[in-house]
Amino acid sequence: xxxxxxxxxxxxxxxxxxxxxxxxxxxxxxxxxxxxxxxxxxxxxxxxxxxxxxxxxxxxxxxxxxxxxxxxxxxxxxxxxxxxxxxxxxxxxxxxxxxxxxxxxxxxxxxxxxxxxxxxxxxxxxxxxxxxxxxxxxxxxxxxxxxxxxxxxxxxxxxxxxxxxxxxxxxxxxxxxxxxxxxxxxxxxxxxxxxxxxxxxxxxxxxxxxxxxxxxxxxxxxxxxxxxxxxxxxxxxxxxxxxxxxxxxxxxxxxxxxxxxxxxxxxxxxxxxxxxxxxxxxxxxxxxxxxxxxxxxxxxxxxxxxxxxxxxxxxxxxxxxxxxxxxxxxxxxxxxxxxxxxxxxxxxxxxxxxxxxxxxxxxxxxxxxxxxxxxxxxxxxxxxxxxxxxxxxxxxxxxxxxxxxxxxx
Amino acid sequence: xxxxxxxxxxxxxxxxxxxxxxxxxxxxxxxxxxxxxxxxxxxxxxxxxxxxxxxxxxxxxxxxxxxxxxxxxxxx
Numbered sequence: 395x396x397x398x399x400x401x402x403x404x405x406x407x408x409x410x411x412x413x414x415x416x417x418x419x420x421x422x423x424x425x426x427x428x429x430x431x432x433x434x435x436x437x438x439x440x441x442x443x444x445x446x447x448x449x450x451x452x453x454x455x456x457x458x459x460x461x462x463x464x465x466x467x468x469x470x471x472x473x474x475x476x477x478x479x480x481x482x483x484x485x486x487x488x489x490x491x492x493x494x495x496x497x498x499x500x501x502x503x504x505x506x507x508x509x510x511x512x513x514x515x516x517x518x519x520x521x522x523x524x525x526x527x528x529x530x531x532x533x534x535x536x537x538x539x540x541x542x543x544x545x546x547x548x549x550x551x552x553x554x555x556x557x558x559x560x561x562x563x564x565x566x567x568x569x570x571x572x573x574x575x576x577x578x579x580x581x582x583x584x585x586x587x588x589x590x591x592x593x594x595x596x597x598x599x600x601x602x603x604x605x606x607x608x609x610x611x612x613x614x615x616x617x618x619x620x621x622x623x624x625x626x627x628x629x630x631x632x633x634x635x636x637x638x639x640x641x642x643x644x645x646x647x648x649x650x651x652x653x654x655x656x657x658x659x660x661x662x663x664x665x666x667x668x669x670x671x672x673x674x675x676x677x678x679x680x681x682x683x684x685x686x687x688x689x690x691x692x693x694x695x696x697x698x699x700x701x702x703x704x705x706x707x708x709x710x711x712x713x714x715x716x717x718x719x720x721x722x723x724x725x726x727x728x729x730x731x732x733x734x735x736x737x738x739x740x741x742x743x744x745x746x747x748x749x750x751x752x753x754x755x756x757x758x759x760x761x762x763x764x765x766x767x768x769x770x771x772x773x774x775x776x777x778x779x780x781x782x783x784x785x786x787x788x789x790x791x792x793x794x795x796x797x798x799x800x801x802x803x
Numbered sequence: 804x805x806x807x808x809x810x811x812x813x814x815x816x817x818x819x820x821x822x823x824x825x826x827x828x829x830x831x832x833x834x835x836x837x838x839x840x841x842x843x844x845x846x847x848x849x850x851x852x853x854x855x856x857x858x859x860x861x862x863x864x865x866x867x868x869x870x871x872x873x874x875x876x877x878x879x
Binding site: 435437456460692695724726731776779780782783 | 817819821826853863
Protein backbone atom coordinates (compact mmCIF):
# COMPACT_ATOMS: atom_id res chain seq x y z
CA UNK A 395 0.00 0.00 0.00
CA UNK A 396 1.31 3.41 -0.92
CA UNK A 397 1.17 6.65 1.05
CA UNK A 398 0.37 9.90 -0.68
CA UNK A 399 0.91 13.23 1.03
CA UNK A 400 -0.77 16.34 -0.30
CA UNK A 401 0.60 19.64 0.92
CA UNK A 402 -2.10 22.29 0.65
CA UNK A 403 -5.71 21.89 1.78
CA UNK A 404 -7.57 24.08 -0.62
CA UNK A 405 -9.09 23.51 -4.05
CA UNK A 406 -6.14 21.83 -5.79
CA UNK A 407 -5.48 19.60 -2.77
CA UNK A 408 -9.11 18.58 -2.52
CA UNK A 409 -9.34 17.79 -6.22
CA UNK A 410 -6.18 15.72 -5.89
CA UNK A 411 -7.75 13.61 -3.13
CA UNK A 412 -10.94 13.15 -5.12
CA UNK A 413 -9.00 12.19 -8.22
CA UNK A 414 -6.92 9.61 -6.30
CA UNK A 415 -10.03 7.95 -4.94
CA UNK A 416 -11.94 8.18 -8.23
CA UNK A 417 -9.15 6.21 -9.83
CA UNK A 418 -9.28 3.53 -7.22
CA UNK A 419 -6.23 4.53 -5.20
CA UNK A 420 -6.68 2.65 -1.94
CA UNK A 421 -3.58 3.67 0.00
CA UNK A 422 -3.35 6.33 2.67
CA UNK A 423 -3.86 10.00 1.82
CA UNK A 424 -2.69 12.70 4.20
CA UNK A 425 -3.52 16.35 3.53
CA UNK A 426 -1.58 19.09 5.28
CA UNK A 427 -3.03 22.60 5.33
CA UNK A 428 -1.77 25.66 7.21
CA UNK A 429 -5.21 27.25 7.60
CA UNK A 430 -7.67 25.97 10.17
CA UNK A 431 -11.03 26.86 8.63
CA UNK A 432 -11.56 23.68 6.63
CA UNK A 433 -12.08 23.46 2.89
CA UNK A 434 -13.62 26.57 1.45
CA UNK A 435 -13.97 28.23 -1.93
CA UNK A 436 -12.00 31.43 -2.49
CA UNK A 437 -13.75 33.22 -5.37
CA UNK A 438 -16.69 34.36 -3.19
CA UNK A 439 -14.28 35.97 -0.71
CA UNK A 440 -14.17 39.12 -2.82
CA UNK A 441 -17.81 38.87 -3.91
CA UNK A 442 -20.83 37.42 -2.12
CA UNK A 443 -19.00 36.40 1.03
CA UNK A 444 -17.41 39.83 1.33
CA UNK A 445 -20.82 41.38 0.73
CA UNK A 446 -22.20 39.43 3.68
CA UNK A 447 -24.74 37.66 1.46
CA UNK A 448 -23.11 34.25 1.96
CA UNK A 449 -21.78 32.84 5.23
CA UNK A 450 -18.90 30.45 5.89
CA UNK A 451 -21.14 27.41 5.53
CA UNK A 452 -22.23 28.55 2.07
CA UNK A 453 -18.69 28.58 0.72
CA UNK A 454 -17.68 25.18 2.07
CA UNK A 455 -16.24 23.21 -0.86
CA UNK A 456 -17.88 19.89 -0.01
CA UNK A 457 -20.59 18.50 2.22
CA UNK A 458 -19.30 16.80 5.39
CA UNK A 459 -20.42 13.36 4.17
CA UNK A 460 -18.49 13.84 0.93
CA UNK A 461 -15.34 14.60 2.91
CA UNK A 462 -15.79 11.50 5.05
CA UNK A 463 -16.21 9.35 1.95
CA UNK A 464 -12.76 10.41 0.74
CA UNK A 465 -11.07 8.58 3.66
CA UNK A 466 -8.24 11.11 3.95
CA UNK A 467 -6.35 12.28 7.02
CA UNK A 468 -6.90 16.05 7.03
CA UNK A 469 -4.35 17.95 9.08
CA UNK A 470 -5.57 21.53 9.17
CA UNK A 471 -3.61 24.17 11.05
CA UNK A 472 -0.40 22.32 10.16
CA UNK A 473 2.37 24.02 8.24
CA UNK A 474 4.79 22.16 5.98
CA UNK A 475 8.31 23.41 6.66
CA UNK A 476 10.60 21.26 4.52
CA UNK A 477 10.70 18.60 1.83
CA UNK A 478 13.36 15.91 1.60
CA UNK A 479 13.01 14.41 -1.86
CA UNK A 480 15.73 11.78 -1.40
CA UNK A 481 14.31 10.32 1.82
CA UNK A 482 10.75 11.17 0.71
CA UNK A 483 9.70 13.01 3.82
CA UNK A 484 7.59 16.12 4.32
CA UNK A 485 8.48 17.93 7.54
CA UNK A 486 5.62 19.80 9.19
CA UNK A 487 4.97 21.85 12.30
CA UNK A 488 3.48 18.65 13.74
CA UNK A 489 6.18 16.17 12.75
CA UNK A 490 7.53 14.30 9.74
CA UNK A 491 5.34 12.45 7.23
CA UNK A 492 6.81 9.87 4.86
CA UNK A 493 5.44 9.58 1.35
CA UNK A 494 5.65 7.40 -1.72
CA UNK A 495 4.21 10.23 -3.77
CA UNK A 496 3.64 13.87 -2.88
CA UNK A 497 1.53 16.61 -4.45
CA UNK A 498 2.42 20.19 -3.59
CA UNK A 499 -0.55 22.55 -3.75
CA UNK A 500 0.40 25.26 -1.30
CA UNK A 501 -1.08 28.07 -3.37
CA UNK A 502 -0.08 31.68 -2.94
CA UNK A 503 1.00 33.98 -0.16
CA UNK A 504 -0.56 37.41 -0.30
CA UNK A 505 1.91 40.16 -1.17
CA UNK A 506 2.30 43.16 1.12
CA UNK A 507 3.89 46.53 0.51
CA UNK A 508 7.48 46.99 1.63
CA UNK A 509 7.32 48.23 5.24
CA UNK A 510 3.53 47.84 5.28
CA UNK A 511 2.39 49.09 8.68
CA UNK A 512 0.01 47.20 10.95
CA UNK A 513 -2.47 49.98 11.68
CA UNK A 514 -6.04 48.96 12.33
CA UNK A 515 -8.00 49.17 9.10
CA UNK A 516 -5.26 47.91 6.77
CA UNK A 517 -6.27 44.67 5.10
CA UNK A 518 -5.22 42.02 2.62
CA UNK A 519 -7.57 39.53 1.00
CA UNK A 520 -6.62 35.90 0.52
CA UNK A 521 -8.19 33.83 3.29
CA UNK A 522 -11.61 33.60 4.86
CA UNK A 523 -10.21 35.30 7.97
CA UNK A 524 -9.02 38.20 5.80
CA UNK A 525 -12.43 38.46 4.16
CA UNK A 526 -14.29 38.47 7.48
CA UNK A 527 -12.08 41.23 8.85
CA UNK A 528 -12.55 43.39 5.76
CA UNK A 529 -16.27 42.64 5.49
CA UNK A 530 -16.90 44.05 8.94
CA UNK A 531 -15.49 47.42 7.86
CA UNK A 532 -17.50 47.85 4.67
CA UNK A 533 -20.05 50.24 6.03
CA UNK A 534 -22.00 52.83 4.03
CA UNK A 535 -20.22 56.16 3.46
CA UNK A 536 -16.88 54.93 4.77
CA UNK A 537 -13.99 55.45 2.38
CA UNK A 538 -12.24 52.31 1.18
CA UNK A 539 -8.92 52.79 -0.60
CA UNK A 540 -7.80 49.80 -2.62
CA UNK A 541 -4.14 49.65 -3.52
CA UNK A 542 -3.79 47.73 -6.78
CA UNK A 543 -6.30 47.54 -9.63
CA UNK A 544 -6.07 43.80 -10.24
CA UNK A 545 -9.02 41.44 -10.32
CA UNK A 546 -9.25 40.84 -6.57
CA UNK A 547 -8.92 44.55 -5.81
CA UNK A 548 -11.57 45.52 -8.34
CA UNK A 549 -13.96 42.80 -7.25
CA UNK A 550 -13.62 43.98 -3.67
CA UNK A 551 -14.06 47.58 -4.85
CA UNK A 552 -17.30 46.66 -6.62
CA UNK A 553 -18.58 44.79 -3.57
CA UNK A 554 -17.75 47.69 -1.25
CA UNK A 555 -19.37 50.19 -3.58
CA UNK A 556 -22.54 48.10 -3.68
CA UNK A 557 -22.51 48.23 0.13
CA UNK A 558 -22.53 52.02 -0.08
CA UNK A 559 -18.87 52.70 0.62
CA UNK A 560 -16.98 55.42 -1.18
CA UNK A 561 -14.20 53.63 -3.06
CA UNK A 562 -10.91 54.81 -4.54
CA UNK A 563 -8.52 52.44 -6.32
CA UNK A 564 -4.85 53.38 -6.66
CA UNK A 565 -2.80 51.78 -9.42
CA UNK A 566 0.81 52.33 -10.38
CA UNK A 567 0.44 51.17 -13.98
CA UNK A 568 -1.24 53.23 -16.73
CA UNK A 569 -4.46 51.15 -16.67
CA UNK A 570 -6.39 48.72 -14.46
CA UNK A 571 -6.16 44.95 -14.96
CA UNK A 572 -3.04 45.29 -17.12
CA UNK A 573 -1.44 42.05 -16.00
CA UNK A 574 -4.45 39.97 -17.00
CA UNK A 575 -5.98 41.89 -19.89
CA UNK A 576 -3.41 44.33 -21.25
CA UNK A 577 -3.74 48.10 -21.26
CA UNK A 578 -6.54 48.72 -23.77
CA UNK A 579 -8.91 46.02 -22.59
CA UNK A 580 -8.06 46.66 -18.95
CA UNK A 581 -9.24 50.23 -19.39
CA UNK A 582 -12.33 49.13 -21.32
CA UNK A 583 -13.40 46.49 -18.80
CA UNK A 584 -12.90 48.88 -15.88
CA UNK A 585 -15.37 51.39 -17.35
CA UNK A 586 -18.10 49.69 -15.37
CA UNK A 587 -16.38 50.92 -12.21
CA UNK A 588 -16.50 54.54 -13.31
CA UNK A 589 -20.15 54.06 -14.27
CA UNK A 590 -20.86 52.88 -10.73
CA UNK A 591 -18.95 55.60 -8.96
CA UNK A 592 -15.66 53.89 -8.14
CA UNK A 593 -12.72 56.20 -8.68
CA UNK A 594 -9.77 54.40 -10.30
CA UNK A 595 -6.59 56.44 -10.34
CA UNK A 596 -3.78 55.05 -12.49
CA UNK A 597 -0.16 56.20 -12.80
CA UNK A 598 0.01 56.98 -9.09
CA UNK A 599 2.74 55.77 -6.76
CA UNK A 600 1.91 54.73 -3.22
CA UNK A 601 4.54 56.16 -0.88
CA UNK A 602 3.22 55.35 2.58
CA UNK A 603 0.14 54.23 4.44
CA UNK A 604 -0.57 56.80 7.15
CA UNK A 605 -2.09 56.53 10.61
CA UNK A 606 -1.55 54.77 13.90
CA UNK A 607 -3.04 53.02 15.68
CA UNK A 608 -5.81 53.32 13.07
CA UNK A 609 -5.23 53.97 9.38
CA UNK A 610 -6.00 57.53 8.25
CA UNK A 611 -4.90 57.68 4.62
CA UNK A 612 -2.40 56.91 1.91
CA UNK A 613 0.34 59.26 0.83
CA UNK A 614 0.90 59.09 -2.92
CA UNK A 615 2.73 60.72 -5.74
CA UNK A 616 -0.20 61.52 -7.95
CA UNK A 617 -0.82 61.49 -11.70
CA UNK A 618 0.85 64.91 -12.06
CA UNK A 619 3.90 63.93 -10.03
CA UNK A 620 2.81 65.89 -6.96
CA UNK A 621 2.58 64.67 -3.39
CA UNK A 622 -0.95 64.06 -2.12
CA UNK A 623 -2.72 62.39 0.77
CA UNK A 624 -5.79 60.30 0.03
CA UNK A 625 -7.87 59.99 3.20
CA UNK A 626 -9.04 56.49 4.06
CA UNK A 627 -11.14 54.73 6.69
CA UNK A 628 -10.04 51.34 5.39
CA UNK A 629 -7.20 50.29 3.11
CA UNK A 630 -7.08 47.06 1.13
CA UNK A 631 -3.66 46.13 -0.19
CA UNK A 632 -4.47 44.08 -3.30
CA UNK A 633 -1.18 43.63 -5.06
CA UNK A 634 -1.40 39.93 -5.80
CA UNK A 635 0.11 36.79 -4.40
CA UNK A 636 3.51 35.13 -4.57
CA UNK A 637 3.79 31.35 -4.93
CA UNK A 638 4.07 29.73 -1.48
CA UNK A 639 7.49 28.17 -1.94
CA UNK A 640 9.55 29.60 0.94
CA UNK A 641 9.30 26.29 2.80
CA UNK A 642 11.04 24.58 -0.15
CA UNK A 643 14.13 26.80 -0.12
CA UNK A 644 16.37 24.00 1.18
CA UNK A 645 14.83 21.30 -0.99
CA UNK A 646 16.21 19.93 -4.23
CA UNK A 647 13.32 21.44 -6.18
CA UNK A 648 13.98 24.20 -8.69
CA UNK A 649 12.17 27.37 -7.66
CA UNK A 650 11.76 30.21 -10.13
CA UNK A 651 8.59 32.18 -9.52
CA UNK A 652 6.90 28.89 -8.70
CA UNK A 653 8.00 25.28 -8.55
CA UNK A 654 9.53 24.39 -11.89
CA UNK A 655 7.82 21.24 -13.18
CA UNK A 656 7.99 19.21 -16.35
CA UNK A 657 5.04 18.93 -18.73
CA UNK A 658 3.54 16.21 -16.50
CA UNK A 659 3.56 18.56 -13.46
CA UNK A 660 6.34 16.48 -11.91
CA UNK A 661 9.08 18.43 -10.14
CA UNK A 662 11.13 15.61 -8.55
CA UNK A 663 10.79 11.82 -8.60
CA UNK A 664 7.39 11.10 -7.08
CA UNK A 665 6.68 14.79 -6.44
CA UNK A 666 4.13 16.82 -8.39
CA UNK A 667 2.84 20.38 -8.10
CA UNK A 668 -0.59 21.85 -8.81
CA UNK A 669 -2.31 25.22 -8.76
CA UNK A 670 -0.83 28.63 -8.01
CA UNK A 671 2.61 27.23 -7.09
CA UNK A 672 3.22 25.24 -10.27
CA UNK A 673 5.29 26.55 -13.17
CA UNK A 674 5.19 24.22 -16.13
CA UNK A 675 5.54 24.15 -19.91
CA UNK A 676 2.02 24.31 -21.35
CA UNK A 677 2.36 22.75 -24.80
CA UNK A 678 -0.54 24.82 -26.17
CA UNK A 679 1.34 28.07 -25.54
CA UNK A 680 4.99 26.99 -25.70
CA UNK A 681 5.63 29.29 -28.67
CA UNK A 682 4.56 32.47 -26.84
CA UNK A 683 5.36 31.54 -23.25
CA UNK A 684 7.88 28.71 -22.65
CA UNK A 685 6.66 28.09 -19.07
CA UNK A 686 3.72 29.57 -17.21
CA UNK A 687 2.24 29.80 -13.75
CA UNK A 688 -1.51 30.33 -13.53
CA UNK A 689 -3.48 31.55 -10.52
CA UNK A 690 -6.95 30.66 -11.79
CA UNK A 691 -9.57 28.58 -10.00
CA UNK A 692 -10.04 26.18 -12.92
CA UNK A 693 -6.32 25.60 -13.28
CA UNK A 694 -5.98 24.69 -9.61
CA UNK A 695 -8.92 22.33 -9.95
CA UNK A 696 -7.69 20.66 -13.12
CA UNK A 697 -4.06 20.44 -12.09
CA UNK A 698 -4.91 18.93 -8.71
CA UNK A 699 -6.86 16.18 -10.45
CA UNK A 700 -4.24 15.78 -13.16
CA UNK A 701 -1.31 15.53 -10.77
CA UNK A 702 -3.16 12.86 -8.81
CA UNK A 703 -3.87 10.90 -12.00
CA UNK A 704 -0.14 10.98 -12.73
CA UNK A 705 0.61 9.80 -9.20
CA UNK A 706 -1.65 6.80 -9.72
CA UNK A 707 -0.07 6.12 -13.10
CA UNK A 708 3.44 6.32 -11.70
CA UNK A 709 2.70 4.04 -8.76
CA UNK A 710 1.33 1.51 -11.25
CA UNK A 711 4.37 1.83 -13.52
CA UNK A 712 2.30 3.44 -16.27
CA UNK A 713 3.39 6.41 -18.43
CA UNK A 714 2.56 9.93 -17.24
CA UNK A 715 0.32 12.32 -19.16
CA UNK A 716 1.24 15.96 -19.89
CA UNK A 717 -1.02 18.74 -18.65
CA UNK A 718 -1.79 21.07 -21.56
CA UNK A 719 -4.84 23.30 -21.35
CA UNK A 720 -6.27 26.68 -22.21
CA UNK A 721 -6.26 28.75 -18.99
CA UNK A 722 -9.66 30.19 -18.11
CA UNK A 723 -10.98 32.58 -15.50
CA UNK A 724 -14.09 34.56 -14.78
CA UNK A 725 -14.77 37.64 -12.72
CA UNK A 726 -17.95 39.43 -11.69
CA UNK A 727 -17.82 43.20 -11.27
CA UNK A 728 -21.10 45.05 -10.90
CA UNK A 729 -23.16 43.88 -13.88
CA UNK A 730 -20.17 42.72 -15.91
CA UNK A 731 -19.52 39.02 -16.21
CA UNK A 732 -15.97 38.77 -17.43
CA UNK A 733 -14.52 35.62 -18.97
CA UNK A 734 -11.02 35.14 -20.23
CA UNK A 735 -9.59 32.21 -22.16
CA UNK A 736 -5.92 31.82 -22.97
CA UNK A 737 -2.98 34.12 -22.34
CA UNK A 738 -3.00 37.82 -23.14
CA UNK A 739 0.30 38.98 -21.74
CA UNK A 740 2.39 38.81 -24.92
CA UNK A 741 -0.28 39.97 -27.35
CA UNK A 742 0.79 42.37 -30.09
CA UNK A 743 -2.73 42.95 -31.44
CA UNK A 744 -6.12 43.04 -29.71
CA UNK A 745 -9.40 43.44 -31.61
CA UNK A 746 -13.07 43.58 -30.73
CA UNK A 747 -14.65 40.63 -32.54
CA UNK A 748 -18.23 40.66 -31.24
CA UNK A 749 -20.59 43.08 -29.58
CA UNK A 750 -19.71 46.61 -28.54
CA UNK A 751 -17.94 47.85 -25.41
CA UNK A 752 -20.36 50.79 -25.31
CA UNK A 753 -23.18 48.34 -24.62
CA UNK A 754 -21.18 46.53 -21.95
CA UNK A 755 -21.32 43.31 -23.98
CA UNK A 756 -18.45 42.37 -26.22
CA UNK A 757 -15.71 39.90 -27.03
CA UNK A 758 -12.11 40.67 -27.94
CA UNK A 759 -9.47 38.48 -29.51
CA UNK A 760 -5.77 38.66 -28.62
CA UNK A 761 -3.07 37.81 -31.14
CA UNK A 762 0.67 37.24 -30.83
CA UNK A 763 2.97 36.33 -33.70
CA UNK A 764 0.00 36.13 -36.04
CA UNK A 765 -1.92 33.56 -34.06
CA UNK A 766 -4.81 33.62 -31.60
CA UNK A 767 -3.64 33.48 -27.97
CA UNK A 768 -6.64 34.65 -25.95
CA UNK A 769 -10.28 35.66 -26.03
CA UNK A 770 -11.91 38.05 -23.59
CA UNK A 771 -15.65 38.27 -23.16
CA UNK A 772 -17.76 40.67 -21.15
CA UNK A 773 -21.33 39.51 -20.54
CA UNK A 774 -21.27 37.56 -23.79
CA UNK A 775 -20.56 33.94 -22.80
CA UNK A 776 -21.91 32.30 -25.92
CA UNK A 777 -19.44 34.22 -28.08
CA UNK A 778 -16.46 33.40 -25.93
CA UNK A 779 -16.50 29.74 -25.08
CA UNK A 780 -16.48 28.24 -28.60
CA UNK A 781 -13.07 29.91 -28.90
CA UNK A 782 -11.63 27.33 -26.53
CA UNK A 783 -11.41 24.94 -29.48
CA UNK A 784 -9.68 27.59 -31.59
CA UNK A 785 -7.11 28.10 -28.85
CA UNK A 786 -6.58 24.36 -28.47
CA UNK A 787 -6.02 24.15 -32.22
CA UNK A 788 -3.63 27.15 -32.13
CA UNK A 789 -5.33 28.74 -35.12
CA UNK A 790 -3.83 31.61 -37.10
CA UNK A 791 -5.06 35.18 -36.87
CA UNK A 792 -6.76 34.84 -40.27
CA UNK A 793 -8.59 31.65 -39.23
CA UNK A 794 -9.71 33.21 -35.98
CA UNK A 795 -10.99 36.37 -37.61
CA UNK A 796 -12.87 34.26 -40.16
CA UNK A 797 -14.49 32.30 -37.32
CA UNK A 798 -15.61 35.41 -35.47
CA UNK A 799 -16.93 37.16 -38.55
CA UNK A 800 -18.94 34.04 -39.39
CA UNK A 801 -20.20 33.72 -35.83
CA UNK A 802 -21.47 37.29 -35.67
CA UNK A 803 -23.19 37.41 -39.07
CA UNK B 804 -27.75 3.75 -3.51
CA UNK B 805 -27.61 6.67 -5.92
CA UNK B 806 -30.07 8.68 -7.92
CA UNK B 807 -32.35 11.55 -7.06
CA UNK B 808 -35.33 11.66 -9.40
CA UNK B 809 -34.87 15.32 -10.27
CA UNK B 810 -34.93 16.72 -13.78
CA UNK B 811 -31.83 18.82 -14.46
CA UNK B 812 -31.35 21.52 -17.08
CA UNK B 813 -28.64 24.00 -17.94
CA UNK B 814 -29.44 27.56 -18.92
CA UNK B 815 -27.25 28.15 -21.94
CA UNK B 816 -27.63 31.91 -21.66
CA UNK B 817 -25.98 32.05 -18.25
CA UNK B 818 -23.52 29.12 -18.39
CA UNK B 819 -20.02 30.60 -18.21
CA UNK B 820 -18.27 27.28 -18.88
CA UNK B 821 -16.38 27.44 -15.62
CA UNK B 822 -16.06 23.67 -15.78
CA UNK B 823 -17.02 23.23 -12.14
CA UNK B 824 -19.81 20.75 -12.87
CA UNK B 825 -17.89 19.02 -15.66
CA UNK B 826 -14.79 18.62 -13.51
CA UNK B 827 -16.66 17.47 -10.45
CA UNK B 828 -19.03 15.03 -12.11
CA UNK B 829 -17.71 14.03 -15.54
CA UNK B 830 -20.39 12.21 -17.51
CA UNK B 831 -23.17 13.79 -15.50
CA UNK B 832 -22.15 17.11 -17.01
CA UNK B 833 -20.23 17.43 -20.27
CA UNK B 834 -19.13 20.25 -22.54
CA UNK B 835 -20.97 20.34 -25.84
CA UNK B 836 -19.47 21.37 -29.18
CA UNK B 837 -19.85 25.03 -28.19
CA UNK B 838 -17.96 24.43 -24.93
CA UNK B 839 -21.07 25.13 -22.89
CA UNK B 840 -22.01 22.67 -20.19
CA UNK B 841 -24.81 20.28 -20.94
CA UNK B 842 -26.45 17.49 -18.98
CA UNK B 843 -25.01 14.03 -19.64
CA UNK B 844 -26.56 10.60 -19.26
CA UNK B 845 -24.83 9.92 -15.94
CA UNK B 846 -26.68 12.76 -14.25
CA UNK B 847 -29.36 10.34 -13.05
CA UNK B 848 -26.71 8.39 -11.12
CA UNK B 849 -25.54 11.38 -9.09
CA UNK B 850 -26.22 11.32 -5.37
CA UNK B 851 -28.76 13.95 -4.39
CA UNK B 852 -26.32 15.71 -2.06
CA UNK B 853 -23.72 16.01 -4.76
CA UNK B 854 -26.17 17.14 -7.44
CA UNK B 855 -27.59 19.88 -5.25
CA UNK B 856 -24.16 21.02 -4.15
CA UNK B 857 -22.90 21.22 -7.72
CA UNK B 858 -26.01 23.11 -8.82
CA UNK B 859 -25.73 25.52 -5.92
CA UNK B 860 -22.04 26.17 -6.59
CA UNK B 861 -22.41 26.93 -10.31
CA UNK B 862 -20.88 30.42 -10.69
CA UNK B 863 -23.30 31.22 -13.52
CA UNK B 864 -26.23 29.89 -11.48
CA UNK B 865 -27.01 28.06 -14.70
CA UNK B 866 -27.92 24.60 -13.37
CA UNK B 867 -31.65 24.28 -12.82
CA UNK B 868 -32.97 21.38 -10.75
CA UNK B 869 -36.70 20.72 -10.98
CA UNK B 870 -38.53 19.18 -8.05
CA UNK B 871 -41.02 16.38 -8.58
CA UNK B 872 -43.75 19.03 -8.80
CA UNK B 873 -41.99 20.56 -11.82
CA UNK B 874 -40.98 23.71 -9.96
CA UNK B 875 -37.26 24.65 -9.90
CA UNK B 876 -35.65 24.25 -6.49
CA UNK B 877 -34.39 27.43 -4.87
CA UNK B 878 -30.66 26.79 -4.60
CA UNK B 879 -29.06 30.23 -4.56
